[in-house]
Amino acid sequence: TRSTRPQRLLTHVKQRARRGDAQSVITTIDDYCRAREWAMNVGDEKGSILDQVVCEVSPDVALELGTYCGYSSVRIARLLPPGARLLTVEFNHDYATIAREVIDWAGLQDRVQLLEGASGDLIPQLRQKHGIETLDFIFLDHWKDRYLPDTRLLEDCSLLRRGTVLLADNVICPGTPDYLEYVRSSPRYQSQYFSSHLEYTRAEDGLEKSVFLG
Numbered sequence: 001t002r003s004t005r006p007q008r009l010l011t012h013v014k015q016r017a018r019r020g021d022a023q024s025v026i027t028t029i030d031d032y033c034r035a036r037e038w039a040m041n042v043g044d045e046k047g048s049i050l051d052q053v054v055c056e057v058s059p060d061v062a063l064e065l066g067t068y069c070g071y072s073s074v075r076i077a078r079l080l081p082p083g084a085r086l087l088t089v090e091f092n093h094d095y096a097t098i099a100r101e102v103i104d105w106a107g108l109q110d111r112v113q114l115l116e117g118a119s120g121d122l123i124p125q126l127r128q129k130h131g132i133e134t135l136d137f138i139f140l141d142h143w144k145d146r147y148l149p150d151t152r153l154l155e156d157c158s159l160l161r162r163g164t165v166l167l168a169d170n171v172i173c174p175g176t177p178d179y180l181e182y183v184r185s186s187p188r189y190q191s192q193y194f195s196s197h198l199e200y201t202r203a204e205d206g207l208e209k210s211v212f213l214g
């Protein structure tokens with residue numbers, strides 16, 4: 001049977017990126033997705049905004065919802081301080097398998113813990129099963145209609161603390177209207193929009209950064 005797009009992306013990474021070199025994995029994926037096959041990675045333009053926010057927050061504990069092929073896991077993990085860790089959640093087994101290999105190829109397996117399962121099931125387990133007290137940084141990039149319910153779940157599980165930063169991809173395209181309305185109108189968040197473009201295209205998209213005020 002024909003290979004899948006993520007499988008072809010992983011093959012390309014193994015053929016073209018230097019093992020242990022996270023930047024070469026990032027560049028290889030971006031070049032492939034721009035030139036050969038589009039894929040829903042956060043990409044280079046929005047990725048550099050993600051980089052800026054991660055550097056600014058310098059999280060000890062980061063959570064990513066929606067690993068897909070691991071592109072943003074690599075972007076985030078390469079910037080983490082020693083001893084810090086990224087937990088990334090993915091419920092599609094085939095994507096999780098590809099992502100583990102991409103993360104390993106980038107040499108970041110010691111900083112990234114890929115949790116295979118649904119965010120709605122895993123978020124309530126973070127404290128007692130994964131020893132998480134509170135989260136410093138969350139990157140939302142999974143199904144767009146799940147950003148709001150999962151944010152509410154993170155609140156209800158007391159996983160947010162004053163200053164926790166949530167960064168949401170695709171708030172314009174495909175769009176996350178209910179989430180945007182919530183974080184922009186709630187007194188418990190201070191939100192800021194970063195205008196950019198949909199990965200590898202000229203279409204408008206952007207990231208919403210929301211700081212939990214406690």
Ligand SMILES: CNc1ncnc2c1ncn2[C@@H]1O[C@H](/C=C/CNC(=O)c2cc(-c3ccc(F)cc3)cc(O)c2O)[C@H](F)[C@H]1O
Binds near residue numbers: 146
């Ligand atoms: C619901 N709970 C989940 N738990 C664990 N893993 C999950 C969960 N939900 C999804 N996943 C996992 O997270 C990923 C889902 C990513 C979804 N992303 C997008 O749809 C998305 C779409 C576009 C896009 C824009 C324009 C256009 F013309 C076509 C596409 C651009 C983007 O940057 C995106 O991120 C993965 F696939 C799924 O298994």
Ligand SMILES: [Mg+2]
Binds near residue numbers: 041
């Ligand atoms: Mg996205």
